[in-house]
Every structure is written in C-alpha cells, then in structure tokens.
Amino acid sequence: MQTSNSSKAFKEAKKVIPGGVNSPVRAFKSVGCDPLFIQRAKGSHIWDIDDNEYIDFVSSWGPMILGHAHDDVLRAINRAAEKGTSYGAPTLIETEMAQQIVSMVPSIEKVRMVNSGTEATMSAIRLARGFTGREKIIKFAGCYHGHGDSFLIKAGSGAITLGLPDSPGVTKYTAKDTLTANYNDLDSVEELFKQQKGQIAAVIVEPVAGNMGVIPPNKNFLKGLRGITKQEGALLIFDEVITGFRLSQGGAQQYFNVMPDITTLGKIIGGGLPVGAYGGRAEIMDLLAPNGPVYQAGTLSGNPLAMSAGLTMLKILNQSTAIYDELEAMAAKVEAGLKSNAADLNIPLVINRVGSMITAFFTSVEKVSSFDEAMTSDAKRYAKVFKASLKNGIYMAPSQFECLFISYAHTTDDIEQLISANRLALEGLK
Numbered sequence: 001m002q003t004s005n006s007s008k009a010f011k012e013a014k015k016v017i018p019g020g021v022n023s024p025v026r027a028f029k030s031v032g033c034d035p036l037f038i039q040r041a042k043g044s045h046i047w048d049i050d051d052n053e054y055i056d057f058v059s060s061w062g063p064m065i066l067g068h069a070h071d072d073v074l075r076a077i078n079r080a081a082e083k084g085t086s087y088g089a090p091t092l093i094e095t096e097m098a099q100q101i102v103s104m105v106p107s108i109e110k111v112r113m114v115n116s117g118t119e120a121t122m123s124a125i126r127l128a129r130g131f132t133g134r135e136k137i138i139k140f141a142g143c144y145h146g147h148g149d150s151f152l153i154k155a156g157s158g159a160i161t162l163g164l165p166d167s168p169g170v171t172k173y174t175a176k177d178t179l180t181a182n183y184n185d186l187d188s189v190e191e192l193f194k195q196q197k198g199q200i201a202a203v204i205v206e207p208v209a210g211n212m213g214v215i216p217p218n219k220n221f222l223k224g225l226r227g228i229t230k231q232e233g234a235l236l237i238f239d240e241v242i243t244g245f246r247l248s249q250g251g252a253q254q255y256f257n258v259m260p261d262i263t264t265l266g267k268i269i270g271g272g273l274p275v276g277a278y279g280g281r282a283e284i285m286d287l288l289a290p291n292g293p294v295y296q297a298g299t300l301s302g303n304p305l306a307m308s309a310g311l312t313m314l315k316i317l318n319q320s321t322a323i324y325d326e327l328e329a330m331a332a333k334v335e336a337g338l339k340s341n342a343a344d345l346n347i348p349l350v351i352n353r354v355g356s357m358i359t360a361f362f363t364s365v366e367k368v369s370s371f372d373e374a375m376t377s378d379a380k381r382y383a384k385v386f387k388a389s390l391k392n393g394i395y396m397a398p399s400q401f402e403c404l405f406i407s408y409a410h411t412t413d414d415i416e417q418l419i420s421a422n423r424l425a426l427e428g429l430k
C-alpha cells in the first residue's frame with residue numbers, strides 16, 4: 001500500500017496547522033504512522049489521496065450512520081444552499097428540526113441548536129448551574145464531553161489516547177468545580193454528594209461510555225444516577241452526542257428507559273455538518289435568554305444547510321425501527337466474528353458492544369466495565385492490528401479508546417471483509 005501523497009500532505013499541513021490536524025486523534029499519533037488524507041467517500045467506503053480504497057468503520061467518529069454522501073442528504077444540502085447559506089434570522093426549518101427532535105427524544109420538551117457537541121455540553125452545564133443555583137458538577141473518569149474547560153479533567157477520547165486527560169490552560173478554579181466519579185460505581189457518586197452537600201448542580205454522563213472505548217452501563221447504574229440526583233436536587237445530564245439517534249430513534253434514554261433532565265446531542269444530528277443541540281424539560285430550557293437570564297447564543301446556530309442535512313437524516317432514521325434492527329444484526333455479526341477470531345488464535349480480547357458501537361480491548365482482564373479496566377489494554381497491540389487492518393482495506397479508529405461504528409451503508413460483504421482482515425491482523429500478532 002502506497003501512502004506517500006498522504007505523508008507529503010501531512011508534512012505540508014504541519015507547517016501551518018498545529019500538529020497538522022484540526023482535531024488531535026486524527027494525527028494517528030498513538031498508532032505510530034502518518035494519517036491518511038481523505039479525498040472522498042461514498043456509502044461505506046472512503047478513498048485517500050493515494051487512491052487507496054477502504055471500508056470505513058470510523059464513520060466520521062459517529063455521524064455517518066447512513067453512510068457517506070447519502071443521496072437524500074446531499075439533495076437537501078444543495079437545495080438549501082441555492083437559497084443562501086446563512087441569514088442570522090429565524091427560519092421555518094429550525095422549528096421543524098426542533099419538532100422532529102422533540103418527537104424523537106422522549107425527555108426533550110424544548111431544544112436549542114448549537115454548532116458542536118462541545119458547545120452543547122458547555123451550555124448544558126451553564127444552564128444546570130443557572131437552574132439549581134449551585135456551582136459544582138460531577139463527571140466520570142474517562143468520559144469525554146468535548147473540550148470545554150470544565151470537562152478536561154480526567155477526560156476520555158483524544159485526551160486519553162494522547163495521555164493528556166488534564167489540560168494546561170484550565171484554571172484551578174474551574175478544575176475545582178469539576179468532581180470526578182468512577183463509571184459504573186454509584187458509591188463514588190454518593191460519596192461526592194455527601195462531601196459536597198447542596199453544592200452539586202449536575203451529574204453529566206455518557207449513558208454508554210464511548211470515549212474510553214465502549215463501556216456499557218451496569219444494570220442499575222443509570223437508574224441509580226437518576227435516583228441520587230433526584231434525591232439531592234441536582235440535574236442529570238445525558239451526553240448523547242454519540243448515542244443520540246444511534247442506539248435507537250430516541251437514543252440511550254429510550255434504549256435503557258431512564259430519563260435525564262437535560263440531553264446533549266451532536267454528531268448524527270447534523271447529518272455530517274457541524275451541529276449540536278441541548279434540550280430538556282421546558283421549565284429548565286425556558287431559563288435561557290431571551291426568555292430567561294442564562295445567556296447562550298450563536299451567529300451560525302440553526303444554520304439552514306446544517307438543519308437541512310440533519311433534519312433529512314433524522315427523518316430517514318425515524319421512518320422505521322428496521323434500520324436499528326439491521327444495525328444490531330450487523331454489529332452482532334462483527335462481535336461474534338471478532339470473538340471467534342480471538343478464541344481460535346488464543347489472543348486475550350474483551351469485546352464490548354451496545355447496538356452499533358463496538359470496542360475490542362486487547363486485555364486479559366475478564367471484563368471492561370470501568371476506566372481502570374479499560375486502561376489495562378495494550379494500546380501497542382491495538383496499533384499493530386490497526387496498521388495490519390489498514391493494509392487489508394479496513395479503516396478503523398486510530399486509537400484503542402474509541403468505537404468501531406457500524407453504519408446502515410455497511411453490507412454483509414463489508415462485515416465479512418472486516419472479520420477476515422481482523423483474523424489476518426491477529427495472526428500477525430503471533
């Protein structure tokens with residue numbers, strides 16, 4: 001496989017872009033090779049600038065649940081673009097988008113659009129603080145909620161991939177208002193509420209952790225968080241930036257039947273364009289300006305191109321639960337295939353999967369249900385498998401601590417190629 005054009009492009013990019021990339025995990029740093037520069041993508045396939053073709057399991061880190069360059073989404077974007085790309089004034093499609101979200105996500109009565117998942121979570125905690133009059137928040141080690149200052153404390157995703165869970169530039173005053181509990185450990189949450197009685201505005205959680213690799217919530221974890229927050233007068237925020245519209249039409253809250261006070265959304269909601277949103281009970285959302293005193297704004301929020309792409313995507317997903325059944329069936333095949341590869345070759349591997357989110361952890365612990373257990377993984381082994389898979393035409397996340405995403409565009413053939421490439425890659429570890 002020839003990737004010299006990508007390597008050359010990376011060298012040029014590094015001269016004018018910090019690290020050569022606009023988001024850190026893209027740099028392939030933890031897998032020890034140069035990143036691929038992409039020229040185009042269609043359906044489940046993606047092409048680099050050396051004209052290599054891959055089956056894509058990154059899916060732009062989640063958004064492309066229907067595959068790349070979906071015809072209906074493209075048509076919607078083109079039609080919108082011809083009428084102008086931004087007005088800074090209300091449009092009908094914003095209300096339509098809000099109605100669509102309210103009809104799909106069970107706990108959302110009102111919703112505000114922003115431009116990224118990061119903006120959604122930053123705004124959600126400001127709102128929670130405004131609503132409760134309290135200052136502290138609880139997050140979980142290894143969960144990632146975007147790059148807002150308050151969340152770069154034991155953060156997941158690129159931050160753990162690069163070994164930077166806490167970032168310089170976050171003031172100690174900001175850091176002290178973020179308390180960290182352990183995922184799937186309700187006692188650690190109760191302990192913090194006991195220590196900081198009456199001071200905690202909200203608990204924010206990924207209902208399925210996806211940024212330290214996939215970690216499903218234990219049976220009573222989400223219900224337990226609902227119970228504790230209710231009792232303590234704090235809000236529960238589900239960060240559904242990955243799980244929203246991926247685990248079901250109504251996201252993780254519908255999948256597990258636990259309702260948060262505020263939900264943050266991103267990724268899929270933009271249909272591949274930059275969009276985020278946060279929503280919840282009307283009495284909470286109505287505290288936002290211009291209705292209430294909590295300020296939050298955005299010049300390009302509710303942008304007509306982004307709304308057209310996102311709304312088209314959501315409408316397709318809302319047509320039938322058959323899409324989710326199909327995703328589940330394909331993902332189950334992947335899980336079974338990877339498991340049997342590892343068993344045949346006697347390679348210790350823990351596979352976590354919820355719906356179409358999958359991570360294979362290279363670890364010999366029995367299960368991975370916490371950040372500490374995820375950290376036992378051998379990231380070097382992952383890097384080897386990543387590189388070998390790439391050579392066999394499989395594009396996966398360049399990090400052990402991310403998800404493999406199955407999209408509706410993946411075919412049975414794509415899945416079989418993934419499993420056989422994985423087998424070759426595992427054989428190479430011997």
Ligand SMILES: *Cc1c(COP(=O)(O)O)cnc(C)c1O
Binds near residue numbers: 119147240242266
């Ligand atoms: C990706 C992600 C974010 C941040 O979204 P951006 O659009 O990258 O700012 C927040 N929370 C979770 C759970 C995510 O996976």
